[in-house]
């Protein structure tokens with residue numbers, strides 16, 4: 001019986017999306033996963049500049065910390081503001097006091113000024129993808145903690161994916177890539193099977209049709225929201241970790257949802273399976289064992305309790321022994337100031353989106 005757990009890890013986040021809440025609705029109602037990408041996310045990411053990105057990342061990191069999530073693995077894209085973008089996110093996370101593993105998601109979907117929804121594997125690498133690779137390399141060579149990001153196979157040429165895999169090998173890290181999230185990316189397994197290794201992070205794997213090496217990150221809330229289907233991660237032998245895919249970083253909430261979705265698929269499953277997923281990304285942040293979270297409930301060390309106790313709140317957070325959240329309030333930054341600055345940045349961003 002304990003009020004305390006270790007700090008939690010969000011194994012797949014998009015800190016750039018924190019300001020999406022309240023954004024102007026798309027002109028057409030998206031009716032498929034690809035259409036959601038085209039009409040929402042690929043409009044938001046091109047509208048980002050480095051200043052809006054900073055406040056988006058700061059808000060997302062602050063909300064994570066106040067939910068007991070002391071480490072984030074982030075996957076970033078801002079096609080009109082690539083250079084230096086990972087430093088901006090790193091600075092925001094450092095100001096908030098959250099550990100971060102960062103990557104820039106390279107893609108060939110931008111061909112000059114034109115957005116392509118599907119990219120031929122055999123076409124040459126675009127300039128945008130080359131710039132994305134350079135941003136990953138620059139950040140990693142400067143000592144940044146991260147991986148090499150790839151958006152997804154279906155928006156990348158073979159040359160781009162192979163270059164990302166080679167860069168990751170050189171930098172002794174893995175590739176962080178969306179894999180078979182929707183049916184548009186159902187060929188991902190075939191295209192990645194000779195490249196993936198244990199260091200890779202395979203995000204979603206909903207329609208993955210074969211075994212690939214790496215840690216699979218399950219994002220149940222996002223998958224349901226995008227209506228892409230159930231990943232059923234227990235069908236793989238890989239380590240499975242939990243992410244939010246940008247919908248906040250309340251990992252206990254995500255775990256509860258992952259559990260009921262798993263039970264819907266197989267009533268013999270137990271919460272222990274999902275609470276293991278919750279800890280499987282600790283390997284990316286070995287120092288997380290020094291972070292502690294005190295919760296508003298006295299049996300947070302029991303998956304059977306937490307799975308059936310909605311509304312457990314994060315009370316105190318200690319990072320490496322330092323009290324950074326006390327009674328729900330951050331001690332090192334002013335949450336109201338972060339929210340105010342983020343709201344100003346959101347107005348600027350939403351105005352830009354309304355003009356498109």
Ligand SMILES: [Zn+2]
Pocket residue numbers: 012013014075178203245246
């Ligand atoms: Zn994602």
